[in-house]
Amino acid sequence: MAKRQAIEIKGQSARTLEKDLNREFANLHVLYVKLHNYHWFVKGTHFFSLHEKFEEMYNKTKDYIDDYAEQMLAIQVQPVATMKEFMANATIEEASGTEDQQEMVDNLSADLQAISGQLLEMVEDLENNKALSLADAVQDMARDFQKDDWMLRAYSGRE
Numbered sequence: 001m002a003k004r005q006a007i008e009i010k011g012q013s014a015r016t017l018e019k020d021l022n023r024e025f026a027n028l029h030v031l032y033v034k035l036h037n038y039h040w041f042v043k044g045t046h047f048f049s050l051h052e053k054f055e056e057m058y059n060k061t062k063d064y065i066d067d068y069a070e071q072m073l074a075i076q077v078q079p080v081a082t083m084k085e086f087m088a089n090a091t092i093e094e095a096s097g098t099e100d101q102q103e104m105v106d107n108l109s110a111d112l113q114a115i116s117g118q119l120l121e122m123v124e125d126l127e128n129n130k131a132l133s134l135a136d137a138v139q140d141m142a143r144d145f146q147k148d149d150w151m152l153r154a155y156s157g158r159e
């Protein structure tokens with residue numbers, strides 16, 4: 001019989017890690033919906049560039065979400081998967097529906113900073129639990145979000 005290959009996180013850190021992983025998974029969903037909201041409702045002189053940038057960002061986020069969930073399952077951690085759970089676990093705010101184009105850019109910049117920081121805080125825990133593939137994925141995602149954050153700040157002339 002083939003030896004089981006899946007890594008199962010165990011021990012005292014497992015519950016914390018599960019909670020942290022699901023918090024960021026929920027944040028990715030809030031970010032995904034928020035990017036659509038901004039993509040649809042952005043108005044003003046920067047419409048064309050922001051409309052397109054937000055689309056690029058939600059498309060990337062969609063791919064991150066699916067990979068992240070499947071990597072969680074690979075280490076025997078159940079991803080939250082309902083809207084109710086996403087809203088209960090997320091730490092970033094939904095779109096308010098009243099943002100102007102500058103507030104959209106500033107809000108996304110703050111969200112990306114928060115999410116990337118929290119993702120990087122999980123890396124050590126993931127490595128300690130031998131979830132090395134997920135640790136790599138989390139770092140790649142954080143790097144990408146940091147880059148988009150820089151671009152948004154540069155776009156605003158705030159660099």
Ligand SMILES: [Fe+2]
Nearest residue numbers: 039040051055
């Ligand atoms: Fe669209």
